Amino acid sequence: GAVVSQHPSRVICKSGTSVKIECRSLDFQATTMFWYRQFPKQSLMLMATSNEGSKATYEQGVEKDKFLINHASLTLSTLTVTSAHPEDSSFYICSAEGRMTDYGYTFGSGTRLTVV
């Protein structure tokens, strides 16, 4: 089945630094990848949609200069949280939709970001 690998699973960083999260589709080509954020006891909120080879589309209220998304290949998308602040601490989850799947949204295992 479709597998999405997300790395790292957990990261602690200092306020003001940047953190990069990787999302890889291991056994299929992901034309579109999605990035979600989940705060404690809240649901997943879509942050942005990235399409291979083009600019990401950000949801309303999400700062594109703060959350940089790169989808340079059909198997890799990265999310960089720039100048992280404690309020950016959250669970970040990617998902991928591939040409071969029946709109099956496969999720990565998530990244727990803690900014101190």
Add this chain to the structure above:
Amino acid sequence: QKEVEQNSGPLSVPEGAIASLNCTYSDRGSQSFFWYRQYSGKSPELIMSIYSNGDKEDGRFTAQLNKASQYVSLLIRDSQPSDSATYLCAVNLGGGADGLTFGKGTHLIIQP
């Protein structure tokens, strides 16, 4: 504004009984509907997808969709303690280019 509403629970069900989870959505253009299970600290895992009105069964799980009422539900038969989790309802407009809009989830507890 697309919205997906779920009762947050907790919903407590005895082991072996049927658990019924409900979800309503606001966008009439929604075409694809999903139920995910999420354990604490983990990412969601897909349980069921449904696209047409009616029932769809997969093992102990049955998804029900009523587009006229903008309502989707999930039934879990013969509930097991391992089914205890948060169940997320998600919808999208049907295309693979669209992300999902999630409800806040229903916390289900199966009592042994």
